Amino acid sequence: MSLGIRLDLLADPPMDGSLLAVTGELIGSDDRGGTTRGMVTDAAGTVIALITQRSHLLTVDGPPTDPAVEFDAPVDGVSIRDALGVRETACGIMELPASAFAANGIGNVHGGILLCGAEFVAMSALEADGSLRTTSIDMVFVRPGDANDTTTFRAEVVHRGRSLAVVRVVAVNASGKTCAEATVTVQREI
Secondary structure (H helix, E strand, O other): OEEEEEEEEOOOOOOOOOOOEEEEEEEEEOOOEEEEEEEEEOOOOOEEEEEEEEEEOOOOOOOOOOOOOOOOOOOOOOOHHHHHOOEEEEOOEEEEOOOHHHEOOOOEEOHHHHHHHHHHHHHHHOOOOOOEEEEEEEEEEOOOOEOOOOEEEEEEEEEEOOOEEEEEEEEEOOOOOEEEEEEEEEEEOO
């Protein structure tokens, strides 16, 4: 189970459909958990992103027995935001409705979806106009969020300078309990 993920974005990913390569390695582990590190590169070998994930080990009795969730994949060209149905309710506040697309294998909101939501709401809070680019997201997972319920993201701009902004994001479940907290760092395009 993920305790936290840090994503550092070093370059914009290609938008032409070209393949990306993802590599990862175990950095260290013990009886409680482990840390992994990953890298995303484009076809030319340019590093697009670096990822560090901290995990907690859980004891399980056997393989999952829940049936697979069936759904129709979105058609080509549909954005993640649209496929998930994310909606902005106010500047710096967004809702992710119940969605099979948001679920991980045990029915909780997937950590990658929480990362996407954090970036979406950070840009909303900054009233981004296209001149801003996310450079890092550091997220801590506090408790699971049920993908069958609404998850709400709230952003607070901690710092906004001429070239750099820092936004704190909290994701809460339907009962108002925090699922995840993130720090999103954004830079102005040059």
